[in-house]
Amino acid sequence: TSSLSARVHISSQRPLQYGWLAYMLGERASKKFGEYSKIFTVDGNLSSGKGKLAQQIADKLGMKYFPEADIHYQDRVAEDEVLMDERFNGFCNLERFYNDPKCPDGHSYRLQAWLFGNRVLQYSDALEHLLTTAFVSSLFFNAGVDHYNEIKEIGISEFLPPHLVIYLDVPVPDVQKRLQEKGEPYEKKVSASYLQNIEDAYKKTFLPEMSETSEILQYTASEAEDVEKVIEDIEYLKFDKGPWLEQDDVSFHHLRLFVQDKDGVLDPVAIPRFIPEITIGGAEYDKIYYEFRSFPGRNYKKGYNAEAGDKWIWLK
Numbered sequence: 001t002s003s004l005s006a007r008v009h010i011s012s013q014r015p016l017q018y019g020w021l022a023y024m025l026g027e028r029a030s031k032k033f034g035e036y037s038k039i040f041t042v043d044g045n046l047s048s049g050k051g052k053l054a055q056q057i058a059d060k061l062g063m064k065y066f067p068e069a070d071i072h073y074q075d076r077v078a079e080d081e082v083l084m085d086e087r088f089n090g091f092c093n094l095e096r097f098y099n100d101p102k103c104p105d106g107h108s109y110r111l112q113a114w115l116f117g118n119r120v121l122q123y124s125d126a127l128e129h130l131l132t133t134a135f136v137s138s139l140f141f142n143a144g145v146d147h148y149n150e151i152k153e154i155g156i157s158e159f160l161p162p163h164l165v166i167y168l169d170v171p172v173p174d175v176q177k178r179l180q181e182k183g184e185p186y187e188k189k190v191s192a193s194y195l196q197n198i199e200d201a202y203k204k205t206f207l208p209e210m211s212e213t214s215e216i217l218q219y220t221a222s223e224a225e226d227v228e229k230v231i232e233d234i235e236y237l238k239f240d241k242g243p244w245l246e247q248d249d250v251s252f253h254h255l256r257l258f259v260q261d262k263d264g265v266l267d268p269v270a271i272p273r274f275i276p277e278i279t280i281g282g283a284e285y286d287k288i289y290y291e292f293r294s295f296p297g298r299n300y301k302k303g304y305n306a307e308a309g310d311k312w313i314w315l316k
Contacts, residue, residue: 029252030249036061038163038239039126039127039162041166042057043202046195048221053168053230057227064129066125070094074089077125093111094186097111117266123159127255131255161210162210168221172195176192217234
């Protein structure tokens with residue numbers, strides 16, 4: 001029967017994953033580290049050119065580029081051809097946020113919480129990539145007020161900070177001009193006060209705190225155009241501070257175990273607090289869950305869904 005087939009189908013082979021046995025057999029992260037086995041972040045206000053600079057640095061130094069973690073980050077990681085509806089992505093969207101930032105139904109909070117969770121996942125992906133491959137280094141690009149500061153506040157001490165933070169300092173009037181010229185229709189409604197709050201958060205809180213553990217480079221928009229100069233500045237850095245210097249293969253082993261467990265990574269993010277505006281009931285949750293599982297390719301692990309066109313399932 002179909003139900004019996006489902007039970008057999010679900011017991012598909014699981015790929016090998018790093019664990020204590022690999023460590024006992026001699027796998028060590030430090031043996032694979034090279035000169036640029038590091039995590040860099042490129043930060044700045046909206047439409048400041050972060051993505052472009054991050055991609056250029058990654059290309060020049062042979063690093064892996066992680067684009068901005070948006071609402072659909074998990075869809076993109078899963079390599080879905082079609083992005084899922086907002087019902088399966090935090091019940092939120094940027095257009096609604098910019099059009100009505102003070103919406104009484106808790107939308108702004110849902111958006112912030114969903115983006116925060118996605119950025120935590122992305123940072124864990126960057127760390128996992130670094131500890132797994134090392135020879136292809138990681139570069140992580142983040143938008144808005146950096147979430148690492150939030151991570152520290154809720155006590156995720158297992159994360160290590162980036163080795164380098166690059167900040168693009170673009171004045172608020174210039175940011176507004178860029179948004180008017182190239183932004184989405186809803187981005188053109190962003191107020192100067194909102195953009196100023198982002199800039200103040202970077203300059204007064206984030207950068208001073210990050211300077212204690214990470215190298216800091218700061219550029220204007222015109223200076224960032226000279227990528228060769230940026231690369232030269234990076235090459236002169238000593239990277240002689242921060243908790244990365246205190247790590248050894250044992251701590252890297254435990255960090256790798258932590259960041260590859262995505263459910264565990266998100267556990268501290270899910271604070272058990274009842275907030276009526278953002279809480280859904282059990283019946284509604286069940287309805288959404290089973291609707292999600294009914295989509296082609298969502299019932300079983302990737303490669304084991306006949307309705308999605310997967311072949312030779314029983315031989316895998």
